[in-house]
Amino acid sequence: MRSLFTIARLRLRDVDLRAALLALILIAAGSVAVHGDEGVVAVRASGGFEAKLEYCKTCHGLSAQGYRGYFAMPRLAGQQPQYLENQLRAFTERRRTNPIMANVAHSLNPSMIAALASHFNHLDPRPIGGAPHGALALGKRIYEEGLPESNVAACWACHGADGKGQNEIPRLAGQLYEYTVGQLTGWAKQRGQGTAVDTSAIMAPTAHNLTRSQVEAVAAYVSTLQ
Amino acid sequence: MSIRVMKRIVWKIALLLLGVSIAPVAASEAVVRNCTWCHGTSAQGYMVAPRLAGQRSLYLETQIRAFHDHVRDNPFSKQYMWGAVAALGPDAVHDLAAYFATLPPRPANDGNRSLTAAGRTIYMEGIPDANIVACYACHGPNAEGVRDIPRLGGLAYSYLKGRLEQWGQGYHSVAGSPMPLVARPLGPAEIDALASYLSFVR
Numbered sequence: 001m002r003s004l005f006t007i008a009r010l011r012l013r014d015v016d017l018r019a020a021l022l023a024l025i026l027i028a029a030g031s032v033a034v035h036g037d038e039g040v041v042a043v044r045a046s047g048g049f050e051a052k053l054e055y056c057k058t059c060h061g062l063s064a065q066g067y068r069g070y071f072a073m074p075r076l077a078g079q080q081p082q083y084l085e086n087q088l089r090a091f092t093e094r095r096r097t098n099p100i101m102a103n104v105a106h107s108l109n110p111s112m113i114a115a116l117a118s119h120f121n122h123l124d125p126r127p128i129g130g131a132p133h134g135a136l137a138l139g140k141r142i143y144e145e146g147l148p149e150s151n152v153a154a155c156w157a158c159h160g161a162d163g164k165g166q167n168e169i170p171r172l173a174g175q176l177y178e179y180t181v182g183q184l185t186g187w188a189k190q191r192g193q194g195t196a197v198d199t200s201a202i203m204a205p206t207a208h209n210l211t212r213s214q215v216e217a218v219a220a221y222v223s224t225l226q
Numbered sequence: 227m228s229i230r231v232m233k234r235i236v237w238k239i240a241l242l243l244l245g246v247s248i249a250p251v252a253a254s255e256a257v258v259r260n261c262t263w264c265h266g267t268s269a270q271g272y273m274v275a276p277r278l279a280g281q282r283s284l285y286l287e288t289q290i291r292a293f294h295d296h297v298r299d300n301p302f303s304k305q306y307m308w309g310a311v312a313a314l315g316p317d318a319v320h321d322l323a324a325y326f327a328t329l330p331p332r333p334a335n336d337g338n339r340s341l342t343a344a345g346r347t348i349y350m351e352g353i354p355d356a357n358i359v360a361c362y363a364c365h366g367p368n369a370e371g372v373r374d375i376p377r378l379g380g381l382a383y384s385y386l387k388g389r390l391e392q393w394g395q396g397y398h399s400v401a402g403s404p405m406p407l408v409a410r411p412l413g414p415a416e417i418d419a420l421a422s423y424l425s426f427v428r
Contacts (some may be wrong), residue, residue, distance in 0.1 A: 001312070023268070029347065051357050051411075052357060054357070054407055054410075055354075055357035055359065057404075057407065057410075058359045058407045058408050059359055059363050059404070062404060062407070067364075067404070068373070069363050069364030069365075069372075069375060070362070070363065070364055070365060070366035070367075070371075070372050071363055071364075073363065076423065097427050099350075099351075100351070100352075100363055101359050102352050102364065103354050103360070104352075106354065107354035107355045189362050
């Protein structure tokens with residue numbers, strides 16, 4: 001009882017109480033994660049969670065807005081929890097190639113992943129900016145109408161009119177320009193590796209059918225969405 | 227006193243006299259000489275003054291501005307660099323940074339050889355269980371740096387070690403730098419290994 005009381009007091013002191021309650025409700029409804037809510041609460045109340053959160057933000061930006069290092073580290077803020085969980089599993093299962101993230105993901109247990117994914121989903125810093133502005137109109141057109149002549153569907157059909165994504169479909173709004181360009185141009189080499197079923201197959205034809213300049217246009221456009 | 231050190235001092239005195247005797251030298255040459263007096267005649271670093279040769283020009287600019295605005299505040303910065311950059315205008319800062327970035331860097335090769343394998347592993351992979359991130363993600367596969375992220379490969383062991391220690395000692399560098407977070411979980415053994423490894427990287 002005493003420890004439960006301590007946890008309850010810790011939660012009340014949390015400035016993000018509303019977000020935490022929402023997360024608990026979503027977890028109780030079974031729509032965020034299959035892991036037990038006791039696990040998430042225990043992880044978030046422990047010192048390990050804050051340290052791991054800082055570890056993520058070291059590379060992904062101090063507000064999780066993304067960061068330009070030698071490589072472009074993607075924005076995690078506002079990202080769909082199911083997408084983050086699926087990608088972290090994809091790194092460890094080698095469905096997605098990334099030497100750094102494979103090691104990182106190995107050190108995270110399912111409760112920690114659920115707690116981190118829920119936390120990042122509730123962050124909303126301004127987009128990092130820095131994309132070229134020359135092709136925003138073309139990017140907007142591709143996002144909203146697709147390119148029927150090239151068999152490219154309108155992005156918003158799956159990623160949403162506001163680019164926020166849903167479930168395993170990622171948020172694109174505010175994503176780093178360089179990151180989106182890198183993912184769309186390297187899709188077949190990085191995603192859907194091995195023989196396991198992977199939802200990234202859905203994007204493979206689209207990524208293949210977009211030209212480099214079309215990728216750059218749509219990446220610039222989504223980077224401006226709030 | 228070794229012959230090498232004596233030669234260096236004689237050489238510097240000669241340069242100084244040369245500078246005094248040829249009065250109308252170009253401003254940038256005079257300013258460069260003010261830097262190389264401490265950072266070494268070919269800007270490869272000397273004692274506590276780090277190598278500037280081959281450093282990223284944007285990094286050099288942000289650091290000079292941080293000295294100028296008294297933001298980078300470790301003891302040697304305060305003692306030497308705050309005064310050294312006080313009179314530099316924006317054009318001079320840009321020209322100096324661009325000049326030193328073009329000089330070919332030589333590795334210091336002065337770390338502990340037996341620690342380089344351990345250092346390389348931390349550099350490339352981090353230690354995820356200890357929340358230590360991979361340096362590689364920002365500083366690049368050959369520690370070459372990019373934009374305002376500095377080249378680390380081949381800097382002197384003592385400089386690298388001191389800088390990694392200073393993040394945890396409460397000193398500042400540039401606003402918004404992730405380095406205080408990066409360095410927080412690093413212990414003395416990890417710092418020793420990283421500084422050793424990096425000193426040998428070309």
